[in-house]
Amino acid sequence: MLGEGILKGLSETIKNFAGSFVSAERLTTVQYPEQRIAPIEATRDFPFLVYDGADWEAGMRCVACQICEKECPPKCIYIVKSTDKKPDAVGKPQFYPARFDIDISVCMSCQICVEVCPFEAIKMDTEFELSTTDRFGGLLLDRKQLAKSDEYYHRIHPTEADEVDACLAHGKAKTDAKTTAAAIASAVRGAETPARPVEGGV
Amino acid sequence: MSIAFYLIAALTVAGGLAAVLLKNTVHCALALTVAFAGLALFFLQLDAQFAGFAQILVYIGAVAILVVFAILLTRGSETPKDGVFSRNWLAGLVIAAGVFAVLGWAVLQSVSVLPHETAAPTVTVLQIGNALMRRYVLPLEIVALLLTAALIGAVIVAMHEKEGAR
Amino acid sequence: MIETLDQIFVLLQHWLMGLLPAGLQPAAGVVLGVVAIVCLFPALFALTTVFERKGLARIQNRIGPNRVGPLGILQPIADGIKSLTKEDIVPLSADAAVHFLAPLLMVVMVFMGFAVLPMGRNMVLVDMDAGLLFFFAMGASTELSVFMAGWSSRNKYSLLGAMRAVAQMISYEVPLLMSSVAVVMIAGSLSLTKIVDAQNHYTWGLPHWYIFTPWGLAGFLTFAVAATAETNRSPFDLPEGESELVAGYHTEYSGFKFALFFLGEYLAMFSISGLGTTLFLGGWSAPFSFLGWVPSWFWFFSKMMLSIFVFIWMRGTLPRLRQDQLMNFAWKFVLPLTLVNLMIAVLWRFLGEGWQRWVFCSAILLFAYAGMGLAGMRRGHFGPRRYRYAE
Numbered sequence: 001m002l003g004e005g006i007l008k009g010l011s012e013t014i015k016n017f018a019g020s021f022v023s024a025e026r027l028t029t030v031q032y033p034e035q036r037i038a039p040i041e042a043t044r045d046f047p048f049l050v051y052d053g054a055d056w057e058a059g060m061r062c063v064a065c066q067i068c069e070k071e072c073p074p075k076c077i078y079i080v081k082s083t084d085k086k087p088d089a090v091g092k093p094q095f096y097p098a099r100f101d102i103d104i105s106v107c108m109s110c111q112i113c114v115e116v117c118p119f120e121a122i123k124m125d126t127e128f129e130l131s132t133t134d135r136f137g138g139l140l141l142d143r144k145q146l147a148k149s150d151e152y153y154h155r156i157h158p159t160e161a162d163e164v165d166a167c168l169a170h171g172k173a174k175t176d177a178k179t180t181a182a183a184i185a186s187a188v189r190g191a192e193t194p195a196r197p198v199e200g201g202v
Numbered sequence: 203m204s205i206a207f208y209l210i211a212a213l214t215v216a217g218g219l220a221a222v223l224l225k226n227t228v229h230c231a232l233a234l235t236v237a238f239a240g241l242a243l244f245f246l247q248l249d250a251q252f253a254g255f256a257q258i259l260v261y262i263g264a265v266a267i268l269v270v271f272a273i274l275l276t277r278g279s280e281t282p283k284d285g286v287f288s289r290n291w292l293a294g295l296v297i298a299a300g301v302f303a304v305l306g307w308a309v310l311q312s313v314s315v316l317p318h319e320t321a322a323p324t325v326t327v328l329q330i331g332n333a334l335m336r337r338y339v340l341p342l343e344i345v346a347l348l349l350t351a352a353l354i355g356a357v358i359v360a361m362h363e364k365e366g367a368r
Numbered sequence: 369m370i371e372t373l374d375q376i377f378v379l380l381q382h383w384l385m386g387l388l389p390a391g392l393q394p395a396a397g398v399v400l401g402v403v404a405i406v407c408l409f410p411a412l413f414a415l416t417t418v419f420e421r422k423g424l425a426r427i428q429n430r431i432g433p434n435r436v437g438p439l440g441i442l443q444p445i446a447d448g449i450k451s452l453t454k455e456d457i458v459p460l461s462a463d464a465a466v467h468f469l470a471p472l473l474m475v476v477m478v479f480m481g482f483a484v485l486p487m488g489r490n491m492v493l494v495d496m497d498a499g500l501l502f503f504f505a506m507g508a509s510t511e512l513s514v515f516m517a518g519w520s521s522r523n524k525y526s527l528l529g530a531m532r533a534v535a536q537m538i539s540y541e542v543p544l545l546m547s548s549v550a551v552v553m554i555a556g557s558l559s560l561t562k563i564v565d566a567q568n569h570y571t572w573g574l575p576h577w578y579i580f581t582p583w584g585l586a587g588f589l590t591f592a593v594a595a596t597a598e599t600n601r602s603p604f605d606l607p608e609g610e611s612e613l614v615a616g617y618h619t620e621y622s623g624f625k626f627a628l629f630f631l632g633e634y635l636a637m638f639s640i641s642g643l644g645t646t647l648f649l650g651g652w653s654a655p656f657s658f659l660g661w662v663p664s665w666f667w668f669f670s671k672m673m674l675s676i677f678v679f680i681w682m683r684g685t686l687p688r689l690r691q692d693q694l695m696n697f698a699w700k701f702v703l704p705l706t707l708v709n710l711m712i713a714v715l716w717r718f719l720g721e722g723w724q725r726w727v728f729c730s731a732i733l734l735f736a737y738a739g740m741g742l743a744g745m746r747r748g749h750f751g752p753r754r755y756r757y758a759e
Contacts, residue, residue, distance in 0.1 A: 002741030007687065013427045013685040020426040066696040228519060231464065235512065255501040263508020263541075267534060270515060274527075327558050329497050 026061055035120045041157055044124035046104045047113055049146045053195040056147040058086065061121035063094040068113035076106035077113065100146060106131065126156050206247055212241030227273050235266040252327050374663040378490050401493045405482050405532070413634045414444035420680050427684035447627075451477060454623035459522060462620060466520035471621065472630035474513035478632050481506040481639040483533075488665030490654045499560040500552065503546060503643055507598065510636065511537045514607075518617035520662035530617035532691055533600060533607035539698040540597035546706035547591040550583055550713040551647045560643075564651030575657075582729040583713040586737075588648040590706050591677075595640040597694065598725050602683035609632075609688050635666070641675035642668070701740055708736045 019026035030037055053059035064081040080099035088094045113122050125148070132138030154161040217237030221230045238261040240289035288294065334342055372379065381400050418440055422432030433440035458467055484499035486492045496502055501691045511534050518530020552558055555566040569576045577585035597604040607616050616627045645651060649671050652664035689697070712729045719725035 009685045010681065013681060016429065016682075017423065017426045017681075020429065025430060027426070027431070031431065043480060112671065207585075226463075229463075229466070245389070251496060252501065255498055255505045258505035259501065259508050262512060263505065264538075266512060267515060267538070270519075270530075276478070327501075335675040346436075 006091045026161050028199055039126050041159060043126045044109055044111055046107055046109060046125055046130070046141075047102060047122050047146070048125040048148045049100060049143070050121055050123055050150055050153050051148050054149075056144070057096075059098060060147060061088070061119050062097050062100065063088065063119055063121070064097040064100075065118065067116050071112050071116045073110060073112065074106045074108055076103045077101070078103075097143060100143040102146060103140050105135070107189070117140065120168060123153055123157070123160075123164075207244075210240055210243045210247065214244070228270060229264065231269045231273055235271065236263055238262050238266065250325065252330055253326075370661045370663075374489055374665075375572055376663070377488070377665065386495075395429060398493070405493065406479065407640060409479075409482065409635055410631065411687060413631055414448075415441075416532065416634060416638075418443050419676075420683075423677070423680045424684045427604075427681070433585050436613065448664070450524070451624055451627035456623045457620075459620050461522045463520040463522070466516050467620070468625075469634065470513050470517035470520060470753065473516065474510055474632040475628050475635070477506045477513065478635045478639060481636075482642070484560055485639065485642040485646060486564050486644075486651055487668050489663060489664065491652075492561055492747045495561055496559065498558045500548060500643075500647075502559045503560075503639075504541075504548075507636075507640075508541065509611065510586065510632075511541075513632075514617055517601060517621070521617075521620035526617055526619050529607050533617055534690070536542040536600070536604060536607065536694055537598055539695055540594045540702075543590050543698065543702040543706045544598060546703070547587040547594065548643075548647055550587045550706075551578055553713050554583075560646050563576060564646055564653065567650040568653040570657040574655055575650055575655060577648065577653070579648045579650075581716065582733050583709050583716055584648055586705065586709045586712070586733050588644065590702050590709065591644055591648065593613070593702055594698075595644060595703035596679065597698070599636045599640060601637065602678055602684040603689050604694055605683075606688060606694065637676065638672065638677060641672045641679070644675060645671040647725075692719055701744060704740060708733065 021027075050061050051057075051059040054059065056177055059202070064079055066079050069075075069079045071075040078101040079097050082096050082098040085093035086096055109124070113123055114124055130139070150161070152166075163177065214237050217233050217235075220233035223236060224230045224233060238257065242254045242257040242261070245257055319337055381397060381404075384400055385397045418433065421443070422440065425432035433443040436446050458464060481503050483493040484496055484502050490500075514533045514537065515530050518526045518528075518533070521527070527677075551563060555563045557563065557566075567575065567577050573582070579588045596602075600607050602609075602758050609616075609757040618626060620628060645668060652668040654660050654662060654664075654667050711731055716725050716729050719728065
């Protein structure tokens with residue numbers, strides 16, 4: 001019948017109009033910035049550097065291997081390696097980045113730096129309200145701005161952080177087991193072979 | 203002859219003069235519309251409501267638009283190169299004076315024949331309707347037939363043009 | 369007390385007139401009425417712009433403007449300031465006089481249309497014998513202003529938009545008048561006050577509004593369709609919508625002149641809703657006889673605002689019609705339906721009281737509607753689109 005479609009359309013819109021006052025299903029608007037939708041866990045925006053413990057300089061996991069700098073497609077990471085070493089989480093002395101700059105006006109959030117990092121040091125953040133009036137310097141994040149704690153990482157990506165912790169703990173356990181085994185082996189070797197006088201030689 | 207009559211008369215005459223003296227043809231058509239409006243105001247001043255509103259509805263609402271469309275579609279809106287006065291203006295003046303004389307004589311004859319009335323007769327729409335449907339029904343139907351013929355003719359001409367364009 | 373509330377504006381007008389000397393009183397009365405209309409309807413226009421934006425927003429799952437005042441009520445003030453302070457650009461080759469006069473003519477003619485609407489008992493500005501004809505005469509002059517706007521801009525898109533708008537308005541003028549002629553025939557008068565008086569009777573508490581009769585319902589529907597097209601509202605807003613896409617007749621207008629066009633369009637919407645209310649919905653008469661204590665002007669304005677709500681609802685629902693679809697619809701569907709409606713109204717009058725006239729008139733109308741609808745759908749004019757080459 002002519003006009004049937006119009007009546008169906010009109011009934012649909014009036015249902016929408018009336019329903020928008022009572023049900024949140026109909027009125028799907030979120031009034032940003034007063035109301036915000038909680039981001040889902042897999043949200044990713046720009047990278048940040050993870051540090052363990054309280055001191056961001058001492059606990060930073062990054063060892064300035066520069067793999068992320070080489071793998072980054074738009075080349076937005078700039079790393080300057082330090083000249084001295086500091087002990088890392090397992091106690092082994094490692095280099096650390098004296099400068100670690102990411103230009104977030106260039107970064108395309110591809111997550112390749114996260115995928116290639118062998119030390120689980122760089123992860124994706126969920127922060128997007130980064131507008132600034134200075135469009136050159138303000139969008140170049142340095143080491144201090146990028147460093148965020150492990151607790152923060154657990155807050156924004158709980159499942160991922162738990163997996164990373166399990167991985168690191170497993171790695172640490174393996175290293176510990178290896179060191180203990182090596183220590184036991186060396187102790188055993190020392191016990192088995194009596195100390196022989198070193199043969200004097202010319 | 204009240205002040206309203208003189209004002210409306212001035213408006214109508216000004217509209218008519220502008221319609222022939224202006225250079226831009228669309229401006230002339232709009233000035234003609236002002237003259238039509240003046241005529242409608244005359245009708246209303248004489249308390250002939252139906253005639254006045256029908257004048258607005260038909261002349262301003264339809265005829266003026268038709269005139270403007272015709273000007274646009276025939277590219278008459280370009281200003282004439284020779285100016286607005288034609289070369290045979292004397293002959294035109296003589297003819298216009300002759301027509302004015304005939305009309306004026308006819309009006310004055312009828313005015314002197316009619317008795318002096320102080321109040322205008324009130325003609326209601328009902329009386330007009332009755333007259334149209336009873337006494338003047340034959341002219342009404344003939345005019346309707348004429349208009350229908352014009353409408354069909356216009357449609358046929360447009361259809362031929364459409365087929366000609368294909 | 370009820371009488372006082374009902375006639376409160378008339379009493380106010382008489383009291384204010386009484387403050388002046390006797391010679392000035394008639395003129396003062398008219399001026400007071402004019403001032404009331406000129407103040408009230410633009411205020412209603414301001415309110416309607418907010419309601420339209422919020423209404424459309426709710427239909428589209430969002431909230432409308434809500435920052436300016438509580439619930440965005442003061443948004444028109446912000447819009448008004450914006451349109452007043454924008455630069456008034458007139459193209460160099462545009463016809464300055466006509467360009468200036470077009471919005472003025474439109475607004476003046478639309479305001480004149482309000483003079484004959486009976487907004488309550490004894491609340492007409494000018495009670496004319498041929499009031500309906502006056503209203504349509506003013507509406508016809510609006511088309512001329514649209515054309516003037518389009519031509520004076522010296523812009524070919526403007527001109528095209530204006531020609532299309534004028535063609536649309538002229539085509540739908542005929543069904544508009546034909547639907548009203550049916551009412552005039554039954555009521556027996558062109559005067560709007562008499563038409564409302566003819567509808568102000570009640571049988572078993574239900575009113576004698578013309579919309580509750582078969583010919584009245586069909587007439588109201590065709591009147592509504594023609595009114596939507598006359599005021600260039602969705603789904604017939606091709607002249608306006610073109611200005612969103614390419615251009616339209618008010619493309620070369622900025623700032624206050626554009627605001628005047630906008631005002632003119634909304635006021636035309638108000639006046640034609642007012643006319644529809646008067647002709648078909650009983651004007652200022654109450655829906656049920658026991659509600660007669662509510663003031664008459666309240667009923668008139670609520671019915672008018674209800675019509676405006678329906679206009680907004682249709683805008684939020686229907687997509688735009690293309691120019692040729694619009695014209696086909698007018699000449700091949702709406703106009704024959706109005707002619708059938710006229711004959712039904714004649715039949716209604718001459719069959720006299722009784723159930724026969726209800727049955728016959730409704731049956732003939734339904735057959736005509738269904739028949740023309742089916743014929744149109746089979747030939748592909750209405751209904752889902754048929755493609756010549758794609759299938």
